[in-house]
Amino acid sequence: MNNRDDFSDKTKRAVAARAGWQCSFQGCSKLTVGPSEEAPSAITNIGEAAHICAASPGGRRYEPAMTPAERASIDNAMWVCTDHAKLIDRDAVTYPADRLRAMKRAHEERCARAVRLGSSSGLSTGLLAIGPDIVCTADLISVSAGTWTLRLEHFLIGDMHAIMDYIDGFQRQPPEVRYVLSNELGDGRVLLAPPGLTNGPEGAILLCEVAPSADRIDAQRLGSDMALHPETNDFYLDEKGGIARVSGLAYLPQKIRTVLSTQRGESVFWPTLGMRFSEYYEAFRGSPWLNLLLKLDVVRQASVPRRDSLTGTRQTPLRCVKRVRGFELLAAEPQANKLPVRIEFEIQGVGAWQNEFSIYMPTAAEMAERGKMIADAPWLSVERAIDYCAQKGNGDFAANIFKP
Ligand SMILES: [Zn+2]
Structure with missing residues (x-):
C-alpha cells in the first residue's frame, strides 16, 4: 500500500504558478517550464513540487505530528528545480524545514512583486x-x-x-x-x-x-425582489411596516452579491452552480494570482449563459453585467465568512459602475462537510435526479418535470 502523502496535480500546478514557474531555492530562480517546452509534442519539465516535510516516514524532515492532509497540502510544498529537489532531499541538517519555508516565502514574495509590477514577461500577461x-x-x-x-x-x-x-x-x-x-x-x-x-x-x-456576445438586459429591467439587509443578510421591514423590496438599479448590488456569494458545491440542489472563490482561495491565497483568478470567475458569471431548468431560459447569472473592468480584494482573507471586494463593472443601460461587496465564503472545512452531505444524499440534487431518471429510462418524464 502506498503510504506517501503525495501532492495532487492541482496542488503541484498551484505551487509552480505561485513560484512563477521558477526554482524557489535561494539564489537559483531557474525557469523550470518554458512556453515551448509545454508544447504537446515534447512536454518537459525540470521542476517539481518538493515536500518540505517528507511525504512518508523515513523521509527527510518527516513530521509524525502532521496529518496526511497537512503533508499533502500546498503549505508543505515548495517548487524547485530537479537539482535542488535532490539536494534538499539529501540534507535535512543544512536544510531544516524552517529554512526551506523561509526560502519559499522569499521567492513567492519576489514573484508577487513581479506580477504586480508586470516586470517579468510571461507573468504579466x-x-x-x-x-x-x-x-x-x-x-x-x-x-x-x-x-x-x-x-x-x-x-x-x-x-x-x-x-x-x-x-x-x-x-x-x-x-x-x-x-x-x-x-x-x-x-x-x-x-x-x-x-x-x-x-x-x-x-x-x-x-x-466563438459565439456573439451573450444577451444582457438593462439594469432597470432586472425586476425586483425582497430586500436583504446589507449587514444581517436577512429580510427586514420598511417604514410602513411591510417587507422591504428593492427593484431595478437599487436591486443590482443585492443581485450581484447573491450570485457571488453562492459557492460551487455549496448548493444542495445545484452542485455545479456557483462561484469557485473558495476553491481558488485554498490554492492561491497570499499570491497575486488569487485576485486575477477571482476576477476571471466573475467574468464567467457575466458572460456565459446558464440554462435555468425551472424557466427553460438561458441567461448569464449576472444578467446585466456586460464586462468586468476591475476586481480588487480588500482583505487578504475572509473574516467571519465574509470577503470584502471592490468590483468595477460595465452595466447594460448604465455604463461604468463600481461597488464594494461583502462576499460570503465558507471555510474549507465547511465546504468539505457540505460536499460530504451532498454526496451522501444524491436525491437532494435536481441535476442528479434528472440523471437518475434518465438512467432508469425515465428521461422524458424528468425533463417534463424539471424543464417546463
Ligand atoms: Zn534550483
Whole structure:
C-alpha cells in the first residue's frame, strides 16, 4: 500500500504558478517550464513540487505530528528545480524545514512583486480560462467577432494534456462549460466548436471559434425582489411596516452579491452552480494570482449563459453585467465568512459602475462537510435526479418535470 502523502496535480500546478514557474531555492530562480517546452509534442519539465516535510516516514524532515492532509497540502510544498529537489532531499541538517519555508516565502514574495509590477514577461500577461479545468497565462493575438486567437504560456490549472482532452471531449460537454474567458478583456464567449490547437515556432496557439456576445438586459429591467439587509443578510421591514423590496438599479448590488456569494458545491440542489472563490482561495491565497483568478470567475458569471431548468431560459447569472473592468480584494482573507471586494463593472443601460461587496465564503472545512452531505444524499440534487431518471429510462418524464 502506498503510504506517501503525495501532492495532487492541482496542488503541484498551484505551487509552480505561485513560484512563477521558477526554482524557489535561494539564489537559483531557474525557469523550470518554458512556453515551448509545454508544447504537446515534447512536454518537459525540470521542476517539481518538493515536500518540505517528507511525504512518508523515513523521509527527510518527516513530521509524525502532521496529518496526511497537512503533508499533502500546498503549505508543505515548495517548487524547485530537479537539482535542488535532490539536494534538499539529501540534507535535512543544512536544510531544516524552517529554512526551506523561509526560502519559499522569499521567492513567492519576489514573484508577487513581479506580477504586480508586470516586470517579468510571461507573468504579466493576461489570464485565460478554457472550460472549467484550464486556466493559463496567455497572449491575445487577435480578437474578432467570430474568432479569438491565443498564444498559451504557463498553466495555473490544468496542462497541455487537459486542453487536448477538452478538445477531444468537447462535443460531449454540456453547453455551460463550452467557454473561453479573458481577464484582460473582462469578457468571455461561448465556444461554437472545439478549439484548434497548433504548435508553431511562436509556441502553442489556440484558435477559438466563438459565439456573439451573450444577451444582457438593462439594469432597470432586472425586476425586483425582497430586500436583504446589507449587514444581517436577512429580510427586514420598511417604514410602513411591510417587507422591504428593492427593484431595478437599487436591486443590482443585492443581485450581484447573491450570485457571488453562492459557492460551487455549496448548493444542495445545484452542485455545479456557483462561484469557485473558495476553491481558488485554498490554492492561491497570499499570491497575486488569487485576485486575477477571482476576477476571471466573475467574468464567467457575466458572460456565459446558464440554462435555468425551472424557466427553460438561458441567461448569464449576472444578467446585466456586460464586462468586468476591475476586481480588487480588500482583505487578504475572509473574516467571519465574509470577503470584502471592490468590483468595477460595465452595466447594460448604465455604463461604468463600481461597488464594494461583502462576499460570503465558507471555510474549507465547511465546504468539505457540505460536499460530504451532498454526496451522501444524491436525491437532494435536481441535476442528479434528472440523471437518475434518465438512467432508469425515465428521461422524458424528468425533463417534463424539471424543464417546463
Ligand atoms: Zn534550483
